[in-house]
Structure formats: structure tokens, C-alpha cells
Amino acid sequence: MDLISEITALRAQVACWRLNGKKIALVPTMGNLHDGHLKLVAEAQLRGDRCVVTIFVNPLQFGEGEDFDSYPRTLDEDAEKLSQAGVDLLFAPAVEMVYPAGQAGQSQIEVPLISDILCGASRPGHFVGVATVVAKLFNFVQPDIALFGEKDFQQLLVIRRMTRDLCFPIEIVGVATDRETDGLARSSRNGYLTEDERQLAPALYAVLNAVAEKLQAGEDDLADVESSAINTLKEIGFELDYFTIRRVADLELPQQDDVELVILAAAYLGRARLIDNLTFTL
Ligand code: PAF
DSSP: OEEEOOHHHHHHHHHHHHHTTOOEEEEEEOSOOOHHHHHHHHHHHHHOSEEEEEEOOOGGGOOTTSSTTTSOOOHHHHHHHHHHTTOSEEEOOOHHHHOTTOSTTOOOOOOTTTTTSTHHHHSTTHHHHHHHHHHHHHHHHOOSEEEEETTSHHHHHHHHHHHHHTTOOOEEEEEOOOBOTTSOBOOGGGGGOOHHHHHHTTHHHHHHHHHHHHHHTTOOOHHHHHHHHHHHHHHHTOEEEEEEEEETTTOOOOOTTOOEEEEEEEEEETTEEEEEEEEEEO
16 A cells, blocks of 8 residues: 655556546545444445545644544554555645645635534534545545545535535545444544443434434424433433434425435533434435
């Protein structure tokens, strides 16, 4: 596996593959890789001829007081895992390579409306940071397809829209959330959980499932279902950011005849902000 940190070297390698007719699959990450990332890699390898992974902890998507400084940076271990997994190229640029003129004057990409709700409301500017860096990574790598985890459901929709609106000729593939055996969605931030919190954490996914079952059984008072789920989670020890039932297409509130729904939750357990979701059909 090539480990590259310069854009020109990255482009030269990708151009060479492209000349040889290879299909390039990109998996953007912030590193501290777990099995969920490796699942994205495996899917990328199935769908493409060459797999490029990027590791970049993007300062632009972290707000003030968030965990940018303490976000785990484990490049050596990550590179080893990716090399074992048969990844062709790891691109791990420095902040100055991605933002050569600094972050303050950086042109930014805003995907309106969908970026302002849910995680975007709690983390103002977060999705501008995500859309901007993903557009840059798309531009650096120029892949044919790019893969993202469905755990970050809102992020996936933001990236799909950005790709459509800016006419990137890239297929966006969402990959099902990878879970621990007890249901907890794998996340780099699970490492922030204490042992006790780790025991409680799977309750989030259990409550998502319970809510989906209620709705599929015919319960139609969404506000009531949401508020009883919120109470259950609070009693367990979660500090709720949001817990909401939305429609899949645009994350707006469901209308009477909407049948493709998603339950989205974000909640703190101690220092860890956990997010999860469950899509279902009524
Ligand atoms: O999901 C992530 O790891 C990040 O938000 C991403 C897509 C790599 C952009 O920095």
C-alpha cells in the first residue's frame, strides 16, 4: 500500500490507474479505524478496481469546545490495518496541504436546509465543514465512487445533495451501520465511553428498534412515541440531544402518506456523543 501525503503524488498515481481503465473507489475517514471502516473498505474493493482511503481529521467540521484536539490520531495502526486489508493507497495529508491559505479564508460549501437541522442545529457549521472537505477530497482523488457509513445518516444525505448539486460524476454509496454484537453502532467516539457507560450504550439502538416496532404495529401518535422513548433513555442515563422520527428522503417531519421513515437519535453518555438511526417502512 502506498502512503501518500502530497496531492500531486496522489493525483499522479490515480491518473496512472485511470489511464489503465481502473475504477477508483474512495473511502474518506478521519482515522482511528474500526471494523466499520474496514467494512466500507471491503465494499469499496467489491465495487472498484482500486481502493483509496483518506485519513484527515478535518478541523473545519469541529466546533469550538468540541474534540478536535483530543480526537484520536492513530496513523501507524490505521495504516497497518489498511495495508492488511489490501487497500491500494492511503492519502493522509497535513492540515496545511488541505487548507493552504488557512481555514478562515477557505471557500466553503453550504448544502442548505438539510445542514441546519438535527446534528446541524446542535453543531452549527459542522456540515459546512464536512461538505467542504469532502468536495476537496473528491477533487483531489476524482474517484468513480465514494462510500460512507449510514450511521451518519444526515451526513450521507448532505454529501449526496452536494454531489448532485455540484455535478460531481461520482456515485455515492451508503453502507449499512456496522454494530457490536450487543447492537451498539461502531464509532471512533465509542472509545470515550467508560466501562459502565459502555454497558448502557446499546440501549440507544434497542429503543430505536422498540419505536420502529410500535409504529409498524399501528401506533400513530409520533409525538407521544418520541417523548416516551426520550423518557426511557433519560432514565437509563442518556442526555438527549435529539430523538426524532423523520422521513428518509429529506429528514423533514413525516406527512400522512409518508411510509419510508427514519428514527434518528443523538445523545450523550458522559463525554461520548453517540448518534444512531434506524430506517423502516410503515
Ligand atoms: O464521517 C467522517 O469520518 C467524516 O465526517 C468525513 C466524511 C471523513 C469528512 O471529514
